[in-house]
Amino acid sequence: MNPQTKLRCQSSKHRWLIDASSTGSFLPSHHFFLATAILSPLLLSWGFAAHRKIVDVAIHHVPEPLHGFLKANREWLVEHALDADLRKHSVIGEAEKHYIDLDEFGEPDTDSIRLPPSHWKDAIAKYGEAKLRDRGIGPWNIRWQFENLIDAFEARDKNRILRSTADLAHYLSDLHVPLHTTKNYDGALTGQSGIHALWETQVPESHMDEFDLVNLPIIQHWNPQCTDSIWRVIQKSHECLALVFSAEEETLNELGEANAFAFCVRGRTRQKMHSAQFVDLYHSKLQGQVEQRMTRSIAACSIYWYSAWVMAGQPPLPVEQTETSRLRAMIEWIIK
Numbered sequence: 001m002n003p004q005t006k007l008r009c010q011s012s013k014h015r016w017l018i019d020a021s022s023t024g025s026f027l028p029s030h031h032f033f034l035a036t037a038i039l040s041p042l043l044l045s046w047g048f049a050a051h052r053k054i055v056d057v058a059i060h061h062v063p064e065p066l067h068g069f070l071k072a073n074r075e076w077l078v079e080h081a082l083d084a085d086l087r088k089h090s091v092i093g094e095a096e097k098h099y100i101d102l103d104e105f106g107e108p109d110t111d112s113i114r115l116p117p118s119h120w121k122d123a124i125a126k127y128g129e130a131k132l133r134d135r136g137i138g139p140w141n142i143r144w145q146f147e148n149l150i151d152a153f154e155a156r157d158k159n160r161i162l163r164s165t166a167d168l169a170h171y172l173s174d175l176h177v178p179l180h181t182t183k184n185y186d187g188a189l190t191g192q193s194g195i196h197a198l199w200e201t202q203v204p205e206s207h208m209d210e211f212d213l214v215n216l217p218i219i220q221h222w223n224p225q226c227t228d229s230i231w232r233v234i235q236k237s238h239e240c241l242a243l244v245f246s247a248e249e250e251t252l253n254e255l256g257e258a259n260a261f262a263f264c265v266r267g268r269t270r271q272k273m274h275s276a277q278f279v280d281l282y283h284s285k286l287q288g289q290v291e292q293r294m295t296r297s298i299a300a301c302s303i304y305w306y307s308a309w310v311m312a313g314q315p316p317l318p319v320e321q322t323e324t325s326r327l328r329a330m331i332e333w334i335i336k
């Protein structure tokens with residue numbers, strides 16, 4: 001499938017909205033495209049609030065002197081935590097960087113998965129590039145983004161450092177979301193459509209204030225092999241899927257279809273989503289799973305950022321824009 005057409009939550013949400021409107025219970029048709037266009041970023045990976053929170057808290061955990069530099073640029077980094085998702089709409093090859101369908105690498109008709117080769121060239125030799133891109137290239141992309149950040153530190157280019165820092169955090173966080181590791185990413189294959197936004201947007205938005213994001217499982221920040229760990233991350237994310245789906249099924253059985261959904265006002269739109277009652281019960285059945293994946297995301301961001309800086313030779317951190325970045329900013333301003 002063309003990666004541009006495989007815009008995960010966006011495409012699944014289109015289906016969901018169409019289904020809902022076909023019952024006569026949803027937005028008037030002339031609002032449909034407008035609502036989708038406005039809301040689709042909310043429905044992509046972690047959601048606005050969680051992505052921003054992950055970056056914000058990860059900065060807090062980074063050791064000095066990188067901490068001081070990131071803290072001084074906190075506002076920009078938090079603001080741009082979702083840029084990678086916004087690019088899915090306009091950049092060919094972007095969409096597949098946010099996920100990997102691990103179950104596509106499993107044995108047919110079994111739950112067992114077999115990780116593809118961790119080196120991109122070996123993976124291409126085994127599966128071919130088109131198949132890999134169709135199944136998602138999340139873990140390989142992490143290494144490329146990590147190398148981008150090292151290059152940016154070496155160049156002491158403030159703009160590049162900030163962009164690479166925000167992007168790396170985004171992709172790392174996405175791969176901590178269980179539903180980013182399966183072809184059943186929005187429950188369409190199991191009759192659980194809408195589960196993507198439920199898990200990664202509605203639960204964090206409703207319960208994030210209760211999460212303990214301070215006590216992180218960081219043993220050491222400097223890890224020269226940190227990019228290897230992404231393969232354990234996606235395995236762990238994939239293992240979480242059984243509970244993601246079973247908890248939704250149990251919640252629906254207990255509350256019944258009539259209590260499962262409600263119309264929610266989000267910004268200037270009205271949207272049919274899981275009800276607050278459903279979100280609360282689902283969250284309790286997940287046994288802290290969303291909080292755990294969020295804290296792991298925060299720890300990973302902190303470790304990867306710091307390790308990239310160390311691997312770049314611990315260069316002084318730019319306070320002012322370099323000549324290169326100043327020139328680039330001027331060119332961008334002119335062609336806008």
Ligand SMILES: [Zn+2]
Binds near residue numbers: 044085098
């Ligand atoms: Zn994403």
